[in-house]
């Protein structure tokens with residue numbers, strides 16, 4: 001695969017010209033993410049999908065995401081007055097779960113340099129996501145992108161895994177890299193570790209307001225996008241989706257303009 005960087009990721013000097021990341025307010029970050037989710041759903045809805053309410057084999061403890069996505073979920077749970085769900089998540093933290101050693105943008109950077117990335121974990125635990133209630137996701141509207149983009153053409157029970165359209169797989173990778181890029185000053189790791197972060201529990205809007213979050217042994221610093229890896233055959237679909245995203249309006253600014261302020 002060749003490097004492919006569409007116009008949406010700006011190459012202009014970063015805001016302020018000093019190379020420093022700009023941390024947006026929590027509200028603006030949530031608007032940005034919600035807009036990206038809507039843009040993704042509008043594209044993905046044209047693909048065949050067997051996923052149905054109550055089908056939950058894919059709901060495991062191995063979901064990886066960013067603080068940006070976890071923040072939206074925590075905000076939703078606060079509004080819905082469901083602190084019990086966060087407590088349920090915290091009760092599972094001692095159990096084994098998939099924790100990444102590199103982020104998606106770091107993985108893309110390895111590939112673009114034609115270097116071997118670190119070996120990923122091959123045997124993953126399969127226990128169910130502790131958020132599930134009677135087989136239904138109680139945070140479905142704000143579920144992280146890794147859950148949102150599982151768009152299987154046949155029920156996973158048939159083959160033991162999701163069967164995804166290859167073009168959609170490329171699009172998913174691009175959108176996941178975008179989300180990590182957008183979460184400047186944030187962290188990447190297992191959803192359950194992120195949901196139980198003290199930054200969310202102790203101070204309502206601490207995330208995204210002033211200081212970057214501190215990485216830990218299993219929560220990694222998010223990285224800027226080094227370029228996308230998209231096969232030529234999939235590029236028209238990816239470019240069309242990114243162009244639609246670029247022009248979306250967020251708080252009076254275009255998505256592209258807000259993105260330019262981030263890194």
Ligand code: SF4
Pocket residue numbers: 050051052055056057058059150151152154155156157161162
């Ligand atoms: S990804 Fe698979 S298990 Fe999950 S909802 Fe879709 S078909 Fe069901």
Ligand code: SF4
Pocket residue numbers: 058059060063129130131132136137138139140143144147
């Ligand atoms: S967050 Fe929701 S969709 Fe994602 S794994 Fe958990 S229950 Fe399933």
